[in-house]
Amino acid sequence: MTLHSYVIEHDMGFAPNPFHRRCSLAACKPLIRASATLGDYVMGTGTAHNDMRQHLIYWMHIDEIVDFDAYWNDPRFRRKRPVMHGSMAQRHGDNIYHSLPGGGFFQADSFHSQDDGQPDPANRDRDTGRTQRVLLARNFAYYGKHARSIPDEFRGFIKKGPGHRNKFTAANLAYFMEWLLADPARGYIAEPTDWL
Template sequence: MFNLNKNMNPTFYTYKVAYDHGTAPNLDQYYCSLAICKPVIRRTAKVGDLIVGFDTRENSNRIVYIMIVDEVISWHDYIIRCETDPLLKNKIPCYENDYNGDCIWKVESFGISHQPLKSRSGHGINCYHTDVEKGKNVLLGKKFMYFGNGENIDLRIPEKFHRIIPNRGHKSKANIPYLEPFIEFINKELELRGLQEFKFYGNPKLPLEPKNWE
């Protein structure tokens, strides 16, 4: 279940996951990472914050994933961690349609290279500013649930919470009064569905090739 540390004054971020290819957010059995989208959230989020990504258009009340931020690290440190930490090494893409990699930038002698690794993210040289310079950080969470395309678990919020769904960008300040009621709602829903483990429960909405995520 999701429990927030009130002493950390958590921020409640919500946004729409426009392109759910499996790279943003990026999931494995250890971490949920947010590295190559939502630069403002990545730049401002802190440990203990709650992030919820919603589907788009007519399904905008459906939750794609939930994450509590455990670590906020710079892009430079994230690259080094992915190269040295066995739990993060799969975050480096190995080929163009690699389902794992969101660590698409490289550290060179002069800093972070402007030439990304090939990946299924579709991010190229023109994304360097948004990914690295504007976003600055990568968010890591061990407490997450990812529902992806919703085929396995279709988790939707009731109308009383619809104000937390943004039209564009993200919401945070307007979400303050909804934080505790939302956590209570989510935990009750998870209990009813028998969901206790922090892990991914579904496949990306827009896969580029077949993959078994179990």
């Protein structure tokens, strides 16, 4: 089991998407999506801009990995397709990609498209260029605005800046996971920190 830790630059309910009883990571973080395996954990911490630098926004325990086409076509995940005139949760749906017959990927009107709904090539290339994998979890805790303060003794698990961390000693990881999983709260707990 590996723990992948990173900073959530924009906590909008898009990446990760904690809605509809599944936490999904289908955009951003291509290196984590490319390398994570079943049974791994992913955790995201806050940033200075929302006063959440040493706070846990969410964690997920990966129990399913699919590609973009499977995610798009699976009826279980239809509600994760964005509806740009819907609720905040609907607007931040992350089920936005599927392959095109001639190559490349369709990008739905979404948080990662341009303001007028047209595809955003930079976001599309970053999301699809290295991997087509979508990480899914039924066992997760998304704290959002009720983010948990991470004790000073676990500061080494907080990634600073871009990228991610996933190299920890077995003893330190076991100690941290004991803290992480001690809170019984699960699922969607509070709205994203960057929602007004």
